[in-house]
Amino acid sequence: MSSVAFPRSVTWTGVALIALWLASFGLSFVDLGDAALVVALVIAAVKAVLVVAFFMELAYEPFPMKLALLSAAAMLAILIALMAADLVTRDTPPLLPYRAPAPQS
Amino acid sequence: MEFMRTILALPAGASTFADRVDGLHIFVITVTMIMSTLVFVAAAWFTIHYHRKRDDQLTKRLSASAFREGGIIGGILVLFVTWWLIGYRQYIEIMEPPPDAEVVYVDAKQWMWKFAYADGRSSNDTLTVPVGRPVKLVMTSRDVIHSFFVPEFRVKHDVLPGRYVTLWFQATKPGVYPIWCAEYCGVSHSLMRGQVRVLTAAEYEQWKSAGSDVILEADCGTGPGSCGGADLAEIGRAVAERRQCLACHTLDGQPHIGPTWSRLFGSTRELADGRRVVADEAYLTRSMMEPNVDLVAGYRDVMPVYQGVLQPAEAAAIVELIRSLRDGQPPSGVSLPKLEIEAVLDGGTSP
Amino acid sequence: MTTATHHEPAAIGHEAPHLEHFEDLEKQAHASRLGMWIFLATEVLLFGGAFALFASYQVVFPEAFRYSIHHNAKLLGSLNTGVLLVSSIFVAAAVHALRGGRSKLAAWLVTATMALGFAFLGIKSIEYSRHFAEGIFPGGVGSFFQEHRGPGFPEFWTLYYGMTGLHAIHVTIGIGVLAFLLAGIVRGKLTHVNSHRLDIGAIYWHLVDVIWIFLWPLFYLA
């Protein structure tokens, strides 16, 4: 395999992916509390960007192709944000001060 | 207003919301009618005025000025946002019950409405309420999603299984109004009809003392004091004993494994994750069914889950008990429940 | 649809033919890559629906989810992540090998990728059978849920089976696609001239990897 000149990007992306995989696995044994999920997802996102950009070669593609994935990601973000906003704000205290209805005759 | 209501086939308004909601309704529909007619008339006028004269006729290039285009967009946007502002304010009023409302518990199932009142009565399909006083409905479903709809009150809310939702109204005219299920719920969906009986204050008192309606029946449990006679808060006390709630919660303000029920109702609770919620009926029932979801700060997640254990009527009775304790002894927060030996020691050391 | 040559004369002899409604092979390759990326966008949103559901239940039942994650087979899941990552590296290398004209090397790399894909499915099935032995079944069925009553547990494990199961189906499809392409390489029909077809298969395989990159922390780590 050594005789084949793979582009450097592939080699280095592979190394970085393995390193990030081990880092994420190692960090899972450290008690980070609520930050654990965030840290793990950030590492996952970095890995995903590496794969998409260099293995899938999206970095070298024209803009419309990038747009396809970007708009999918944007829609997904909208879906999750507005869905989660419902659950987080479902039991909020009253939004308006209470006014007694007009007395009836 | 009444004239427009007749034209639009709107039923007479019988709640405090009806007039304002109908005001917006008439505004919106009138503008809609005018706009669509205008578009049609403009199209027809252009068609007639610029009728094609020759088969090979050519036309000049005409284009919109950005100014006019922007003006029209801005005008329409202002109109729409105005509708939204008015509508959303009204919506919040409809969806946020006032704190002093009378509570009725609604239990929907295929295909009937069950109502349980604070004094322990219950009824099927007929909801009896006083005129001129806010009434709050705490609603849940036993099977699928239903929707509580009273057209005359201009209120509607889906009734969900596994969750408690609230809705309120204040009737303005005595009378009998239909309740319809507005969310498709199965083969007899269209027969899931009930009625709201709005009584005058005098009639309502008479109804309360007459005790003519069905008393909370089998599903309130079979323990002592669970059915008959006692008011709902009393039933709640019996249920709370039977279900071991009082092993962890106190009724007199003493702190214990769980929060005390005294003065709990209506207070703002700070949760373990930093959110703040008001302890209303929906919150309390949810805390029984899924205690680990809205854990109050300072308490451990040890309470068992009562989902599927407590019957809806039992949950309603416990909530009513907690409501009755809203003006109870203040939670002391300082003194822990003392063992006898500690009390002796305390007595010994203090002068 | 026939693969008739277009108005280009056969001067450039080894130039691969392109479909007749395209102007040239480059445009055809561009179109197929664009089509593939748009298809991948749909895959992102297909899993996205399930991710949104997962996020919602995670917001509502953080404790049950945290407990369930600790209960999950972390070592097997992490091993599987490594397996997929390495397979991705292999298939990326295969694409470059084929572009460089080294068909034989490319064939071996694709074979290795497929082998890792099978390894992934094997580890996955060990994981499933362990969960079944623990009494964890989808829909909140099994002895595990007798010990861990309460909302959130059934949701977590049902989503676990649903999402990893759907992912496993994608892995299987990916193996099939690679097998098809491998046959092309071995029979000499897929060479450096039309290597964009291997690109398409590799891109799909990478996407399966990317989805797992997100499934792993959600179900095994945090």
Added chain:
Amino acid sequence: MTTLAPTVPSPRDALPKAAQPTYLNVETTLRSWLLTTDHKRIGILYLVSIVVFFALGGVFALAIRLEHLTPNPTLMDAMTYNRMFTLHGVVMVWLFLIPSIPAVFGNFVLPIMLGAKDVAFPRLNLASWYIFMAGSIIVLVSTISSGIDTGWTFYPPYSSYSNTAVPTALFGVFIIGFSTIITGVNFIVTTHTMRKSGLRWLQMPLLVWALYGTSIIQVLATPVLGMVLLLVMLDNGLGWGFFNPATGGDPVLFQHLFWFYSHPAVYIMILPSMGVVSEVVTTFSRKNPFSYKAIAYSSLGIAFVGFLTWGHHMFVSGMSKFDAGAFGILSMLVAIFSAIKVFNWTWTLKGGAVSLKTPLLYVFAFLFLFVFGGMTGVAVAATSLDVHWHDTYFVVAHFHFIMVGGALTGFLAALHYWFPKMTGKMYSERLGLLSAALVFAGFFATFFPQFLLGNAGMPRRYFNYPPQFQVLHLVSTSGSWILAAGLIIAAIVLLYALKWGHPVGPNPWGSRSFEWRTDSPPPKHNFHREPNFDVGTYDYTQPLLGKYDDPRPLPPLPQDVA
């Protein structure tokens, strides 16, 4: 623009048919149709199949309306009624409206409008039709077995427990989703890569913009529907309980995911209609659009903002008040884009040379019904009004104004507009106008009373209803028969024209749009020679050259006379 001598013979010397094979007669075996990769033939395959499904959905609709003649059981029992309205919804939404304009007319004219020989992936295009048919047949088989009674919205927990053929029907819809996605991918790639060189984005016909926006929605929304249907299939078929409230699941989350698809799906139905309106209005007023860019970009605007508004279906479903407010105001934004379009279409007529032909009459119906339907949509998004209207006949009337008054009218306009292009024959203009007028009148009589029913509080999906609503139901049912009569007349007129219609030249309407610069019907690869797009698609300031500017009908060909 250089002056060109007419390079093609005038239609008067048209060659006999046999010398110029069209896409229709180049091959005529059944096999050549079923294995075709020609986008035009695939469009025809779609047309035939969805018209059959539309007729089926229409029969269900008539049965529902007949049932409502009396407040009590009239024709059928409650369970049959529930299955009937569910099937009406499922068939009309997924078997007719979603594929209607994109799959039929998009397939037929999009590549011609771009000067391409075919779509980017012709074999996938054919596969999409087979997938669509497979899905449709699965849906219809579920009808025959035990039907589905959940409503087309499939809300759990009802759909999780319903013991009708829910999993089968959902699987069918799931399959159809693939065909939608394939069509969407195909159109996007075609628009990007297959344009005739030199044709820039802002020179494309407005229908292409509308189809492009539609395809974006199809591609981004459909997968979420696929996932959520899969989850409900597992819930109902295997008892997995993703949305089971008994274990802590939340059925409202289903509604979020479902409407994330199903609200944008409304724009899948209406955006192509809007594209058709843009084409028809400019052709029959012989004028450039009042603002090309505003119409083009608002298509993309609708496609994007359409994704932000799904929550307005859920104001009383137990969603948070905060979300209700957010979705309320976001819904207003979509209406703005539609308003821009309506304004521009109407003002396109100004200063034109307007000729009121059948397609334009349909477009006028569209304008009135769409503005009314759209504005009532804005009204429903004004949150407090929705509390009263939600799940009543008002909402039923509103979305029928959009989906029938908008999408179906657009479909009929397109069918009449491109009929000469597809078949080379012309239908009877007078009967066409009559059927259009009947469709409009019948539609209005059917659905306007439903607004009033909704105001009065009549909930939807009611088998029995209180007797005070009978008068309005009676009007509505009568209207449905006028509507049906209009549609049947339209069908007869077109079928008659198919056989005995007068042959037409390449450009019977005198349009400048690109698809009229080839023969009617077009040859297999769309153009006999490199198409001439020198005159812009909306440039009515100068004559086109040669036979493409001659709106006069062709003389009967010798073999027709004989």
